[in-house]
Amino acid sequence: KDKSAASKDSTPEGASKRREDGAETPKQQLLDIIGNMKVEVSYRKKLQQLKASESKKQALNKLEGADSEGSMFQAAAEDTQRGKPLNPELVKAASAVASSFPRNKKQTESELLAQLRRHEETTDKQKKGGTVNIRQVISEMTVKRQTPAQRSARISGRISLQLDEDGQRIRPERSSAQSVDSRRSLKVGKRLNIFTKASAEPEHALKTVSSPTIWDLEFAKEVAAVTAQPPRNGFEEMIQWTKEGILWEFPIDNEVGMEDGAEFHEHIFLEKHLEGFPKEGPIRHFMELVICGLSKNPYLTVKQKVEHIEWFQKYFDEKKELLQEI
């Protein structure tokens, strides 16, 4: 298994060349192939291999329990999956691998090709940023059965202050159980997308309702008052505060409430708004100073800055007769 893992960066081209050594047995051939695979230097192949490696891992996990010749099958599967775009090579490799098996050659070949197709699909989906099926996520989650010892340990843990600045476990008994849990939860499973920005729920179904009547509002308030239980723990309290707006949403977005979609150049290069002013004279000088100050101001939006300049324009237009006298 280690050999096959180590020989990940390699091409099937070596395999196709070596396959012509018909003198050895098929098994020996394959071992030779694996042993003699070259390190591929080109970047494109590496990218493909990286993409294929994810699918490979899934394949490995699926294949692990399936066959008696476990290691051989894994190596063969890696071999066949590595050259994803090179399909005729793959077919040849699949046939070679299938011929090495003592039983059901055609079946294994068809299985391998079917797996290849599946992995192509999954890597394409992952490339596009695949969808998260809640059903799949939930189906992967299992209900944990606790022993009474674990349960008592958990309850006593809840009573005592769990917060530890070092982040280390106080009791060694808990650590074994929780390390097992953390191992399962950290390395298994798909992304749950908890920390992405909360997207607004589609309320198209509700928009058909016109304005809600007073009775509806009263009923809604009553229901909310009945169902709103006081928070059971600190997490629920924090959730309630976030809903009320007392607590910010994490990860902290510095631009909450500031929806200025303007780029930096619109803030800084304000000279194009100076077209209504005379080209020379004290007014132009004054306005250039104004613009210099505005460009350094990070607190105003572009709209406010433009309004500022327009106010001055209007003011000087009104005072035009006065200015001509001077």
Added chain:
Amino acid sequence: MAAAALCWALRAARQVLPSPCPRQVRSYYVDWRMLRDVKRRKMAYEHADERLRINAIRKNSILPRELQEVADKEIAALPRDSCPVRIRNRCVLTSRPRGVKRRWRLSRIVLRHFADHAQMPGVQRAMW
């Protein structure tokens, strides 16, 4: 589905949910002086931009003096309550004009009262 509809209805009406902890609701200002102060603050907020711009014209060494004199007259013509200088930072609870700590917007007596009853988080009697 029904819960979502109810939530939407609540949000649309912007009604405050009856929360478990009762909050004091004040429907009157403490006294007339406080009310006048509130009005002055509102007016100052409305006219703040204008005042800023007219002052920018006035406090200038580039523009001609006649323009600045005209601006002087204009700013004097604005309502008297629109200038921020007339705002007094009164105590929020008792409307006391003096002895008000800015951080809490409370007069010293009220602040002391709450701090002694442990209702000001993080405020402690000094002892050193």
